[in-house]
Structure formats: C-alpha cells, structure tokens
Amino acid sequence: MTYFAPLDDMVFALLQAAGDGAFEEGGLYGDLGDGVAESTLAEAAKFAEQALHPLDRVGDRIGARFSEGAVICPPGWREAYSRWRDGGWNALAASPEFGGLGLPALLNAACTEIWNGANMAFALCPLLGQGAIEALEAHASEELKRVYLARVVSGEWTATMNLTEPQAGSDLSLVRTRAERSPDGAYRLKGQKIFITYGEHDLAGNIVHLVLARLPDAPEGTRGLSLFLAPKFLPGGDGRFTLRNDLRCAGLEHKLGIHGSPTCTMIYGDSGGATAWLVGEENKGLACMFTMMNSARLAVGLQGVGLAERATQTALAYARERRQGRSGADQGRSAERIVEHPDVMRMALTMQVLTQAARAICYETAASIDRARRERDPVRAGEADERAALLTPVAKGFSTDIANETASLGVQIFGGMGFIEETGAAQLMRDARILPIYEGTNGIQAIDLVGRKLRLGGGGALRREIADMYSVVEAAGGFAASGVVREAVAALEAASRSLLEADTSKALAGATPYLRLFALARGATLLMKGALSGDPRRVALARFFADNVAVAAPSLARVVVDGAPSLLEAGGTLL
Amino acid sequence: MTYFAPLDDMVFALLQAAGDGAFEEGGLYGDLGDGVAESTLAEAAKFAEQALHPLDRVGDRIGARFSEGAVICPPGWREAYSRWRDGGWNALAASPEFGGLGLPALLNAACTEIWNGANMAFALCPLLGQGAIEALEAHASEELKRVYLARVVSGEWTATMNLTEPQAGSDLSLVRTRAERSPDGAYRLKGQKIFITYGEHDLAGNIVHLVLARLPDAPEGTRGLSLFLAPKFLPGGDGRFTLRNDLRCAGLEHKLGIHGSPTCTMIYGDSGGATAWLVGEENKGLACMFTMMNSARLAVGLQGVGLAERATQTALAYARERRQGRSGADQGRSAERIVEHPDVMRMALTMQVLTQAARAICYETAASIDRARRERDPVRAGEADERAALLTPVAKGFSTDIANETASLGVQIFGGMGFIEETGAAQLMRDARILPIYEGTNGIQAIDLVGRKLRLGGGGALRREIADMYSVVEAAGGFAASGVVREAVAALEAASRSLLEADTSKALAGATPYLRLFALARGATLLMKGALSGDPRRVALARFFADNVAVAAPSLARVVVDGAPSLLEAGGTLL
Structure with missing residues (x-):
C-alpha cells in the first residue's frame, strides 16, 4: 500500500x-x-x-x-x-x-x-x-x-491539548481539574485528564501541556475554566529544562486505530501540584481553547481528506489489478479487471468525488481564514471571517464522515482481502473511525452549524454562501447535471429557512442531516465550478457527483424540514 | 457489554x-x-x-x-x-x-x-x-x-465450505483445485483453498470439508466444477475415523474482526492427494453449492440482524447512563443523559429501526422458505419459493449493510470511549465488516437481485411483492407517514420498471442503490404493518423510519433511473 x-x-x-x-x-x-x-x-x-x-x-x-x-x-x-x-x-x-x-x-x-x-x-x-x-x-x-x-514552533518541543476528563467530554462545563494560585505567581494543578494525544512520548526533549482547569473561586460551568501551560520539564537552577514537573502519564489506551499515536491518561499533581502558568486571563480559558479548536477542527477535516485520498488510491490500485468475472458489456472468456464492473466503478467513483468535495470545502475554509487575515477591506475581511466560521463545522463533519465512508468502501473493493490486516485497507477504516469523534464529535459540529453559524452576521454568512452556490449554477447553465445541482442548492435554502424558523428541539433534531445537505450542495457546486475548466475528467466527476451523490439533497431537506416530530415522538420511547 | x-x-x-x-x-x-x-x-x-x-x-x-x-x-x-x-x-x-x-x-x-x-x-x-x-x-x-x-447434524463433527482460492473469489469459474478419479471410486484432491472458516479447530472430533474442484476432463468455467466431501479423518481398518487425510491447515489469517473464528488456508494433496467423495454429479458442483449458499446468505443476513441488535442495545445502555450537556428543551444546571439529546436520539432510533426492518425482511424470507416447503397448493408453494429467492439477496445485502451502519453509529454514541477497545463497541464494528463481503459480496447480491430475481416468474415475484407493499399502504391509510411510505413503494416500482427495460450496463450500474431502495420500501411497509397493531412504540418507530429513513427512496430511485450514464462515463476515467 x-x-x-x-x-x-x-x-x-x-x-x-x-x-x-x-x-x-x-x-x-x-x-x-x-x-x-x-x-x-x-x-x-x-x-x-x-x-x-x-x-x-x-x-x-x-x-x-x-x-x-x-x-x-x-x-x-x-x-x-x-x-x-x-x-x-x-x-x-x-x-x-x-x-x-x-x-x-x-x-x-x-x-x-x-x-x-x-x-x-x-x-x-x-x-x-x-x-x-x-x-x-x-x-x-x-x-x-x-x-x-x-x-x-521549531518542533524542538511538542505541545498537547488537555481538555477531556472521564466525566467531561463534549461537555467541558464538567471539568474538575483544580488550579491553585501559588505565591510565586505560578499555579499548581491537580487532576486527571484522559485521551491526551501524545501526552507522553520519546520524540522530543520536552512536552508543553495546555491544560483546562478550574480555580478554587471560579464560577461553575464553562465560565469558570482557565487555561494553563504546564511543561513536562521545568527549568532547573541552571535554566536548563531538566526538572520533572509533577505530572505523569499513567497509561495508554488500547484503541481501534491510530496505534502509533499514544493516547495518554495524564495525572497532574500527584505530589502536591503540577507547576503551571496561566495562559490568557483567569476564567477565560474556554475562549483560548476555542482558538485552538477551530484551527484543529479544520485540520481534522484535512486528516479526513488525506485518509480518504489514500483509501481511494489504495482501492483503485487493487481494482485495476484484480481480475474477477465479466461485466455485462463483454461476455468474453477471460476475467476482467474489477474496476471495469459498473458496481465497482460506483464505489471507486464515489470514493473519488467524496474526497474531492471534502478537499474543496476544506480548502475554501482555509482560504477564507487567509482572506480574513489578509484582506485590507474590513468588510470583506469580516465576511471572510464569518465564512470561515460557517464552513469550519462542515469541513470537519463532512470530511471525517466521508473518510469513514471511503475507507469502508475501500475494504469492500478489496473483498475478502479487505478484511485481512495485511492489505492495509482495514487499518484505514480503523484509523478513520476516530475522526468523527475527536475535536468535537460530528454531532457537536452539526449543532454548532445549526445553533450558531446559521445566524452569523444576522444570517448574512449563510445568504452569501447560498448566493455563491447559485452563481456557480448560473455559470454552468449548459452543464448536463446543473439541474440536479440547482435542486440541491434549493433544498439547502429551504432547509435553512426551516431551521431558522424552528424551535430548538427541531433544529437540533435536524442538525446532522442538515450538515450533510450543506456539504452536498457546497460540494456539488465546487466540483461544478472546477468542471467549468472544461477538463473532461473534472466534467465527468462533477456530473457523477451530481447525479449519484448530491441527488440525495431533496430527501435530506425533507428529513430536516419534516423529520423532527416523529424523531422527538419516537425518542420518547428510548428514555 | x-x-x-x-x-x-x-x-x-x-x-x-x-x-x-x-x-x-x-x-x-x-x-x-x-x-x-x-x-x-x-x-x-x-x-x-x-x-x-x-x-x-x-x-x-x-x-x-x-x-x-x-x-x-x-x-x-x-x-x-x-x-x-x-x-x-x-x-x-x-x-x-x-x-x-x-x-x-x-x-x-x-x-x-x-x-x-x-x-x-x-x-x-x-x-x-x-x-x-x-x-x-x-x-x-x-x-x-x-x-x-x-x-x-448432531454437531459431533463440524463441516466447512471450501470455495475460495487466491485467484477465485466472487468468480468461481477460476477455481483450479484438481480432482482425480481413483480406482476405488473415490477421488484425490490437490490444491489450495483460502478463507476457509473453521477449516481447522479443536472443537470437534472430525471436520467434513465440502470442496469445489475440477476434474481433469471437465469443461472450463463454472460448468466444470464438482463438489467433493473430504473429511479431516478417514476411517481406519477398524472403521474408526483415526487416519489423517492428506489435507492440512497451513495458517490463519490475521483479520480485522471475528478473531475467535479461525480463517484457514487449506492445503489439499501435499502427499499425493486428499481422499474425497463426489457429492451429487460430476461437473454439477456449483448447483450443489448454491443449495448451501442460498441458505447461508439468509443466515449471514441474520448475523447482521443479531449484531445490529447488540450494537443498538450496547449503545442505548450507554446513552441512558452517560451525562453530558443540556439539550435545548431544558437549560437547567445538571447534565442530561445523552439519550435526551435529539442528535443522539436520531442515532439510537436509526439503529433501532434499521435493525427492526432488517429483521422483518429476513423473517419474511425464512417464512417464504417454509411456505414453499409446506404449502400444499403447488401454485402458492411455487410463489413462495420465488418470493424467498427474490428476498434472499435483499435480506443478505441490506441486513449486513445496516449491521455496519449501526455498529458505526454505536461507536459514535460512545464518543471517545467508542474508539477504546475495552467498551466493546469497536469490536462490533470490526466484526460486522466481514458481513457485506462473505457469502457473496453485497455487490454480488445486488447483481443477483437485478440480473436474475427481478425477472423471476416472468416478473411475477416482483409484481406480487410490490402489490403486497401497496396493500399495507392501503390498510394504513390513516397512518401519519403513509404518504411517505407510498412514495417509497412508488419509487421502487418506477425504478424496477426502469431496470427491466435497461441494458445490462445500466442495470448493473443501478444494482446497489436499487437493493437499498427495495429494502427501504419493504422495510417501511413491514414496520407499518406492525404498527397496525396499534402499539404506540411500534407506531412511533414506523413513523420515524418513514420520515427519517425511507424518505431517501425517491432519491435512490433517481440514482437508479438517471445515474448510470454519468457513472459509466466517469468510470471511463478510472481505467
């Protein structure tokens, strides 16, 4: 592989x-x-x-x-x-x-x-x-x-994010790690953090932990969280970082995938308290963490793109070599390469276009971040900033979902060999499975999209995004699949309107299908925009995406618009 | 768990x-x-x-x-x-x-x-x-x-199916294992079989291998395959089964899941040939194998149902205990059980209804088998036989697909804990992944459905099945979601018509989405039939299935009807 x-x-x-x-x-x-x-x-x-x-x-x-x-x-x-x-x-x-x-x-x-x-x-x-x-x-x-x-920055030392505790995952208001002020201006941390990626390792000389903790007099909930920096090694008398801080890795998780990445349980303050310094202001830790999280969310989306790309390459290489059966078109004697079978074509093409759509969405998000920073015109910079905020949950949620879908399709293309670890297809599936979970589950992304991002700038960010999608459809008037793409954008528009008018329960109920719908409409329009280059491969792939993937948009819109009452009613039977 | x-x-x-x-x-x-x-x-x-x-x-x-x-x-x-x-x-x-x-x-x-x-x-x-x-x-x-x-039958001995070889998986015409006639009326087998489940183990005193092989003068392709019985132990002079036959397990596969089940490479005839006896007639081995395979296909569908049920139970138990965050409805102080969050409800309900729909389809298939055997009226028995044949690929394909979907949703409900092996949610996902692959990949099931089963009895089996679906819709006229279910059946009807008129490539291109569409329409009508009992839970779940799952049917029909041209065109870029 x-x-x-x-x-x-x-x-x-x-x-x-x-x-x-x-x-x-x-x-x-x-x-x-x-x-x-x-x-x-x-x-x-x-x-x-x-x-x-x-x-x-x-x-x-x-x-x-x-x-x-x-x-x-x-x-x-x-x-x-x-x-x-x-x-x-x-x-x-x-x-x-x-x-x-x-x-x-x-x-x-x-x-x-x-x-x-x-x-x-x-x-x-x-x-x-x-x-x-x-x-x-x-x-x-x-x-x-x-x-x-x-x-x-140089990589001489590495850094970690310490948020999660056993009782506090998606809900950081439940964080219990304590920070006490020390007379020297530093702080002392006590508590347990779990799922800390590279919390301990032998790659670099020091590890700088950013830790979310609570001061003794802090308010409850997320408004009482502060961010601290606690290095593995503290400076000794000679200024060299040789003193072990009072923090340690207590063990590694045995995980489904990403086995090479150590997922640590970290214990702070076994012997009185880990020395730490405040980052930002007291009780403003969550805002500081959000700085990290938004960047990390896009990056996790890009992990999904990279993994999906690799799964696609791997499966396609196999499909181009493996010979089994004869497709309908040619009933000759010798077995055909399985890539020639329409059903395998469907899987391989689906992998390709989902990867390309996710890549396009992630790159648009990144370009919007640049525009927000670099654009001189403050209005345009502000709009770009809003666009980045709007697209980030879509980039994270969709790209990591499709990473799992492509990895699983890849296993399927390999057939029996896909279930055998030696081919590597199964590893991609195992690795991919963390992506919709960490850095905010994809449910959290969808709720962020529906609960906060749709109303960004008075709904302006969303309106501009949909207008941009329509402008692509206009430009692609002669394009074979432009009708399907227009329907997808219209479905997104209708679903958006419905959510903006919905009460909280209904909006939350529709959040996940809405994120998918958003990504299909945006993905279809970005692929179509690429097809305007006239490159026959891009035209063919954009059309495939429209006719075979984005065609799900109207159904998703119906789930968003009409699905909530039966969900909330049936949900009552689960309690 | x-x-x-x-x-x-x-x-x-x-x-x-x-x-x-x-x-x-x-x-x-x-x-x-x-x-x-x-x-x-x-x-x-x-x-x-x-x-x-x-x-x-x-x-x-x-x-x-x-x-x-x-x-x-x-x-x-x-x-x-x-x-x-x-x-x-x-x-x-x-x-x-x-x-x-x-x-x-x-x-x-x-x-x-x-x-x-x-x-x-x-x-x-x-x-x-x-x-x-x-x-x-x-x-x-x-x-x-x-x-x-x-x-x-008693289980004193176990039995295996030996079909697959390295070059012959979905395509059994490529089987190379040789069988030579022996003067004593038996045969001698030479060859290698792979992926042989329980090909060797220590659970029972003997293992009876059914082996597909080719006689020296056999025609090429599947018409030259014969089925043989080759036991691990042959009878010795005293009639007791103590003589090791010339066959052995050369190793086990290192697999993604079902680790407890040994997947063996089997070598036949290292020392001259494994003693074997013909089952059925020479060169009619594939027909004998089909006897096994149809039964095994339904059984694999039921594996999917069992696994999906367990994934659902496991995730739901966790969702009823784990407390994180507050949903929109209640902004109180204490964290809620995550099952109360609409987004988690959607996942848990989806798991439940997919499991129930798959169970209903598998049980209908089994009942049709019984009817074919037990019904005295030959016309009705024949119709039941056709119905079992029609439903078998749907039972296998859909149930094993949803086993993977539910297992993955289960991991998602567990959040970070789902990625940790100790909770067991990840194991279900790993185990489930073989189901869409073995006993005929789900692509093969879809091709069987579209290529053979739709035309069974001159298309009568399909017509009767769709008529039965409509009759449920009629009976459920007052049911809240009956409109959506009717649309699903109509979408299936339109897609079926389109496939019956389509050329081979188009039919093959649409096979997988068609199987899903079939299962959604059949699943929705079977759940609705159950809801006619008036049990509030069944009513709520049937309605959820209609509004949030089966609502995808019209989009799937469009993929079947209109998706092939762009698939076949884009597929050309893969070759």
Missing part, C-alpha cells in the same frame, strides 16, 4: 479556493513568490512519501508502548521526527516572529492533508502542536511566549 | 412473518405445539446469553491460534461447543431422518439471530455446518449420508 500526494488535484483545488489572480501582485497571496505554492507542496509530498509513509504500517502493528511511566513510539519514529523537525516542516504555519515560516493557511492546509495521507498517527502530534501554537500566540504572556513558543 | 435476545420484538416479527393463523391447526405451522416457538426462543436466549455471550470478548482478545498445523480456539470455547452440541442446538433445522429436529426455517432464523447476537465468531461454525447439511441432504449419496450426515 502506497500513498502519493495527488499534486495535480491538490494544486487545482488550491488555485480554485484562492480565486482568480490570487497569486498575482496585489492578490491575496501576491506576497508569495512565483511557484512557491507548487514547489512547497512538491517538497512536502516528497518528504511525506519517503520519510513518513513507510512508517505508517509499523506504527499500526507495533504501536506506541507504555513502560514505567515512559512512552516508546514505534520503531523509526524518533528518526522520522528528527527529520521532520530539522527539515523545518513543523514551522510552516507559525508566525515568523517566533521562527515560523508564516505560510498561508491554505498552503498549510494542503500540507496537512499530505502529512495525514502519509501517516495520520504520526501527523497528529504536530497537528495538535499547531493548535497550541495558535493559542499561545494569541493569548500567552510575552514571558511565556519567549520561553516556550519558538521551541514549540 | 451484555446481550439479551429481544424476545418481544423477535416474537412479534416472527408472528407477523408467519401470518395470521399460522400456528393454528391447519395453518402453516399448525404442526408445532402451542407455544413451541416462544419456548424454543426463550430457551435459545437463555443458552446464548449464559453460555455463548460471555465468551465473545475473550474470543476477540485472544482469538484462534495456530500452532504446528493445529488450531486452538479461544479459552472456554471447547466447553461451550460441547454444551452447544449436547444441548441439541446444532440439530435444530436438520431433517429428523438424520437426527435433526426439523424446525421450520422461520424459527431457526430467529435462533440464528440469537446465536450471532451473542457471539458471532462462535456461531459462524454451526452456521456454515448448516449449509453443508442442506447440501448433503439434497445431493449426497445414501452411503455418504449414512456415514457423515447424522454426525454433522
């Missing part, structure tokens, strides 16, 4: 998301040198294919191991991490002020897809570090930034 | 499939004593819950192991198998002539669901044995029956 970054498709999607003229002087990315985007992606692809991907299988088979408080990453991973760090890959997105390359979010998004296509369990470590970097850049004191930020 | 056979739901579905008056004198099952069905299920439930289910997790964790040609089943499995055999459970379905209880297919179907809900990896052994029993009953010589059948 191999993975190659699909540079043609990626660059195409990247340029489409950037918009016309974006890389020209005065354009959104006019500051980037000519061809920098393409060459960065090509280098990233080379590194991922050569250094990260070959370690993916050993990561699955051997996994991270726990031994007397230490965590040993799979064979070869330490060396790969050194190459990652030394190659400067960790510093792509961060601000140049702290040693970062300051690459646009869009370019970083494409790289994130590549790392995760090659080796998702490995890529998860820098992915979470990137969220931490953003939180520190935005909220940490100058002193904390000075000491920690450059080292986390 | 526990499993309880849902006896109320099962008996309800069983009585509905049997039809009014079936258990009265002169009725379809009038020969069964009063209450025999209920008491048999209750006993089966007790046995499965107490003897089989507790061994499911150890089966997953430890799995079957291979050591020097032998296979060691997981701890406790030998004892469980002894209890299974001694309790007479293996003999339920077989003919009394060979020691079976001759139980109707419908009652046996319900038991099959129970065994597989409790421990699918264990239940797979007798499941395949049952297919072998049917093939031997129908095709074996009296001599072979005398020697082997009673022992396989």
Whole structure:
C-alpha cells in the first residue's frame, strides 16, 4: 500500500479556493513568490512519501508502548521526527516572529492533508502542536511566549491539548481539574485528564501541556475554566529544562486505530501540584481553547481528506489489478479487471468525488481564514471571517464522515482481502473511525452549524454562501447535471429557512442531516465550478457527483424540514 | 457489554412473518405445539446469553491460534461447543431422518439471530455446518449420508465450505483445485483453498470439508466444477475415523474482526492427494453449492440482524447512563443523559429501526422458505419459493449493510470511549465488516437481485411483492407517514420498471442503490404493518423510519433511473 500526494488535484483545488489572480501582485497571496505554492507542496509530498509513509504500517502493528511511566513510539519514529523537525516542516504555519515560516493557511492546509495521507498517527502530534501554537500566540504572556513558543514552533518541543476528563467530554462545563494560585505567581494543578494525544512520548526533549482547569473561586460551568501551560520539564537552577514537573502519564489506551499515536491518561499533581502558568486571563480559558479548536477542527477535516485520498488510491490500485468475472458489456472468456464492473466503478467513483468535495470545502475554509487575515477591506475581511466560521463545522463533519465512508468502501473493493490486516485497507477504516469523534464529535459540529453559524452576521454568512452556490449554477447553465445541482442548492435554502424558523428541539433534531445537505450542495457546486475548466475528467466527476451523490439533497431537506416530530415522538420511547 | 435476545420484538416479527393463523391447526405451522416457538426462543436466549455471550470478548482478545498445523480456539470455547452440541442446538433445522429436529426455517432464523447476537465468531461454525447439511441432504449419496450426515447434524463433527482460492473469489469459474478419479471410486484432491472458516479447530472430533474442484476432463468455467466431501479423518481398518487425510491447515489469517473464528488456508494433496467423495454429479458442483449458499446468505443476513441488535442495545445502555450537556428543551444546571439529546436520539432510533426492518425482511424470507416447503397448493408453494429467492439477496445485502451502519453509529454514541477497545463497541464494528463481503459480496447480491430475481416468474415475484407493499399502504391509510411510505413503494416500482427495460450496463450500474431502495420500501411497509397493531412504540418507530429513513427512496430511485450514464462515463476515467 502506497500513498502519493495527488499534486495535480491538490494544486487545482488550491488555485480554485484562492480565486482568480490570487497569486498575482496585489492578490491575496501576491506576497508569495512565483511557484512557491507548487514547489512547497512538491517538497512536502516528497518528504511525506519517503520519510513518513513507510512508517505508517509499523506504527499500526507495533504501536506506541507504555513502560514505567515512559512512552516508546514505534520503531523509526524518533528518526522520522528528527527529520521532520530539522527539515523545518513543523514551522510552516507559525508566525515568523517566533521562527515560523508564516505560510498561508491554505498552503498549510494542503500540507496537512499530505502529512495525514502519509501517516495520520504520526501527523497528529504536530497537528495538535499547531493548535497550541495558535493559542499561545494569541493569548500567552510575552514571558511565556519567549520561553516556550519558538521551541514549540521549531518542533524542538511538542505541545498537547488537555481538555477531556472521564466525566467531561463534549461537555467541558464538567471539568474538575483544580488550579491553585501559588505565591510565586505560578499555579499548581491537580487532576486527571484522559485521551491526551501524545501526552507522553520519546520524540522530543520536552512536552508543553495546555491544560483546562478550574480555580478554587471560579464560577461553575464553562465560565469558570482557565487555561494553563504546564511543561513536562521545568527549568532547573541552571535554566536548563531538566526538572520533572509533577505530572505523569499513567497509561495508554488500547484503541481501534491510530496505534502509533499514544493516547495518554495524564495525572497532574500527584505530589502536591503540577507547576503551571496561566495562559490568557483567569476564567477565560474556554475562549483560548476555542482558538485552538477551530484551527484543529479544520485540520481534522484535512486528516479526513488525506485518509480518504489514500483509501481511494489504495482501492483503485487493487481494482485495476484484480481480475474477477465479466461485466455485462463483454461476455468474453477471460476475467476482467474489477474496476471495469459498473458496481465497482460506483464505489471507486464515489470514493473519488467524496474526497474531492471534502478537499474543496476544506480548502475554501482555509482560504477564507487567509482572506480574513489578509484582506485590507474590513468588510470583506469580516465576511471572510464569518465564512470561515460557517464552513469550519462542515469541513470537519463532512470530511471525517466521508473518510469513514471511503475507507469502508475501500475494504469492500478489496473483498475478502479487505478484511485481512495485511492489505492495509482495514487499518484505514480503523484509523478513520476516530475522526468523527475527536475535536468535537460530528454531532457537536452539526449543532454548532445549526445553533450558531446559521445566524452569523444576522444570517448574512449563510445568504452569501447560498448566493455563491447559485452563481456557480448560473455559470454552468449548459452543464448536463446543473439541474440536479440547482435542486440541491434549493433544498439547502429551504432547509435553512426551516431551521431558522424552528424551535430548538427541531433544529437540533435536524442538525446532522442538515450538515450533510450543506456539504452536498457546497460540494456539488465546487466540483461544478472546477468542471467549468472544461477538463473532461473534472466534467465527468462533477456530473457523477451530481447525479449519484448530491441527488440525495431533496430527501435530506425533507428529513430536516419534516423529520423532527416523529424523531422527538419516537425518542420518547428510548428514555 | 451484555446481550439479551429481544424476545418481544423477535416474537412479534416472527408472528407477523408467519401470518395470521399460522400456528393454528391447519395453518402453516399448525404442526408445532402451542407455544413451541416462544419456548424454543426463550430457551435459545437463555443458552446464548449464559453460555455463548460471555465468551465473545475473550474470543476477540485472544482469538484462534495456530500452532504446528493445529488450531486452538479461544479459552472456554471447547466447553461451550460441547454444551452447544449436547444441548441439541446444532440439530435444530436438520431433517429428523438424520437426527435433526426439523424446525421450520422461520424459527431457526430467529435462533440464528440469537446465536450471532451473542457471539458471532462462535456461531459462524454451526452456521456454515448448516449449509453443508442442506447440501448433503439434497445431493449426497445414501452411503455418504449414512456415514457423515447424522454426525454433522448432531454437531459431533463440524463441516466447512471450501470455495475460495487466491485467484477465485466472487468468480468461481477460476477455481483450479484438481480432482482425480481413483480406482476405488473415490477421488484425490490437490490444491489450495483460502478463507476457509473453521477449516481447522479443536472443537470437534472430525471436520467434513465440502470442496469445489475440477476434474481433469471437465469443461472450463463454472460448468466444470464438482463438489467433493473430504473429511479431516478417514476411517481406519477398524472403521474408526483415526487416519489423517492428506489435507492440512497451513495458517490463519490475521483479520480485522471475528478473531475467535479461525480463517484457514487449506492445503489439499501435499502427499499425493486428499481422499474425497463426489457429492451429487460430476461437473454439477456449483448447483450443489448454491443449495448451501442460498441458505447461508439468509443466515449471514441474520448475523447482521443479531449484531445490529447488540450494537443498538450496547449503545442505548450507554446513552441512558452517560451525562453530558443540556439539550435545548431544558437549560437547567445538571447534565442530561445523552439519550435526551435529539442528535443522539436520531442515532439510537436509526439503529433501532434499521435493525427492526432488517429483521422483518429476513423473517419474511425464512417464512417464504417454509411456505414453499409446506404449502400444499403447488401454485402458492411455487410463489413462495420465488418470493424467498427474490428476498434472499435483499435480506443478505441490506441486513449486513445496516449491521455496519449501526455498529458505526454505536461507536459514535460512545464518543471517545467508542474508539477504546475495552467498551466493546469497536469490536462490533470490526466484526460486522466481514458481513457485506462473505457469502457473496453485497455487490454480488445486488447483481443477483437485478440480473436474475427481478425477472423471476416472468416478473411475477416482483409484481406480487410490490402489490403486497401497496396493500399495507392501503390498510394504513390513516397512518401519519403513509404518504411517505407510498412514495417509497412508488419509487421502487418506477425504478424496477426502469431496470427491466435497461441494458445490462445500466442495470448493473443501478444494482446497489436499487437493493437499498427495495429494502427501504419493504422495510417501511413491514414496520407499518406492525404498527397496525396499534402499539404506540411500534407506531412511533414506523413513523420515524418513514420520515427519517425511507424518505431517501425517491432519491435512490433517481440514482437508479438517471445515474448510470454519468457513472459509466466517469468510470471511463478510472481505467
């Protein structure tokens, strides 16, 4: 099983998301040198294919191991991490002020897809570090930034997010970890955190934990949460980070997938309290975490894209070699390649177009983040910011759902061999299964979309998004499937209206099918926009997506509009 | 994680499939004593819950192991198998002539669901044995029956199906295993078979292999396949079965799931040839295999039902305990049970109704088999036979698809805990993944449905089935969701017409969405029929199924009717 970054498709999607003229002087990315985007992606692809991907299988088979408080990453991973760090890959997105390359979010998004296509369990470590970097850049004191930020940016040290506790998962208001003020201006943390990705490992010299905890006098609920920085090693008398802090990994979870990524139970304050410093203000921890989470949500969406791409490549390669049976068209003697069977074609094409639609949505989200930061016109910057907020739950929810769907279709294309671990198709399915769960379950994404994002800017963000979809349909008037796509957008419009008028229960009941509907309409229009290039393959795939996938939109709209009463009534039988 | 056979739901579905008056004198099952069905299920439930289910997790964790040609089943499995055999459970379905209880297919179907809900990896052994029993009953010589059948029926010995070879999976025309005639009237087999479930194990004293192989002068393709019986132990001079035959297990597959079930590579004829006897006629092996396969296909559908039921129970139990967040309806202080959140309700209800729809379809299939065998009127018996043939691919394809969907939804309801192996939700997802693959992939089921079954009896079987669906809709005129259900049936009717007029490529292209459409329309009408009982829970669930699941039917019909051109065009880009 191999993975190659699909540079043609990626660059195409990247340029489409950037918009016309974006890389020209005065354009959104006019500051980037000519061809920098393409060459960065090509280098990233080379590194991922050569250094990260070959370690993916050993990561699955051997996994991270726990031994007397230490965590040993799979064979070869330490060396790969050194190459990652030394190659400067960790510093792509961060601000140049702290040693970062300051690459646009869009370019970083494409790289994130590549790392995760090659080796998702490995890529998860820098992915979470990137969220931490953003939180520190935005909220940490100058002193904390000075000491920690450059080292986390370079990858010399790694960083983690510590939110979850046994009783507090989706509901962070239930967090119990305590923080006490210490006379030296620092704090002491006591509590248990679970599901901490790379909470302990042997890849880097120090681990910077960002920890959500509660001060003694804090209000209840999420308004009483504060964010702290607690390093694994504290500075000793000589200023070198050699003193073990009072925090430790108590064990690793035995997981369905991403075996190479250590998922740690972390104990803070066994011996009096872990030394920690406040990030941002007291009781404003959740806002700081949201800085990390939004970035991480898009990144998790891109994990889904990378994994879906790899599942597609893997299954398609098999379907092009494996010979079984004869399809209807040719009743000759010799068995055909299974890719020639219409039913296998359907599976492989579905994998391809779902991947492309998810990629397009994620890249649009990333480009909107760039536009919000780079656009000089404040109105347009504000609109771009709203657009990024609107699209983020769709990017996360849809891309991770389709990662599971494509991984499962991939197993199906492999047939019996798909159920055997040696082919690797099953691993992708196991790995993918975490994506709709972490960084906010996809149910949480859907509720965020329906409960908050639809009303963003007085509903303006949604109106502009739908108007943009219609404009694509207009431009594609002669396109064979434009009628189906128009119906999909109209279905989204009707469902949106219904949700905006609905009471809370009905809106929540329709949230998940609505997110899917949104993604189908947006995906269909983005693929159709790409088809306007006239490239016969893009035309064919856009048409397939419309006729065979987005055609579900009207049914989904009916579920959103009419499904809630029977759901809420039947739900009563479950209680 | 526990499993309880849902006896109320099962008996309800069983009585509905049997039809009014079936258990009265002169009725379809009038020969069964009063209450025999209920008491048999209750006993089966007790046995499965107490003897089989507790061994499911150890089966997953430890799995079957291979050591020097032998296979060691997981701890406790030998004892469980002894209890299974001694309790007479293996003999339920077989003919009394060979020691079976001759139980109707419908009652046996319900038991099959129970065994597989409790421990699918264990239940797979007798499941395949049952297919072998049917093939031997129908095709074996009296001599072979005398020697082997009673022992396989009682469970003293087990039986296997040997079809697949590395190059011959879905396409059995590619089978290469050779059979040579021997002067003693027996045959000698040489070849390699893969994916042989329970091909070797330590549960029983002998293993009777049914092997598909090719005689030297046989025609090419499937018309040159013959079926043979090759036991692990041959009779020695004293008539006792102590002589090792020339066949062996060369190793086990390392699989995604059903770890307790040994999946063997079998080598025949290392030392000259495995001794075997012909079952049925030379070159008529495929027909004999089809006897096994149809029965096995329904049984695999029932594995899906059992697994889906267990996934639903498991997730629902968690959702009723786990407290996170507050839903819209109640913004009070304390966290709610997650089952109260509309989005979790949607997942749990979807799991419930998909399970019930699949159960209803499988039980209807089983009842049709009984009717074909027991009905005195030859026309009605013939129609029932056609109905069983029509419904079998739907029962297998849909039930195994929804087993995967429910298992994945179950993981999602567990959230982060779902990704951790200790909760067991992930195991169900891993186990379920084989179901759409083995006993004919679900693609093969869909092609069978579209390519052969739609035209059965000149299309009469399909017409009668759709007419029956409409009759339910008529009877449920006042039912809240009857409009949606009528649309689903109409969509099925339109899609069927389109397929009957379509060329082969188009029909094959639409096969998979058509199977789903068929199942949604049939499932919606069967649930609605159950709701006519007036039981509020059944009414609510039937309505939920209509409004939130079967509502996809018109979109699926459009994919079937209009999706093929773009599929076939885009498929060209894959080649």
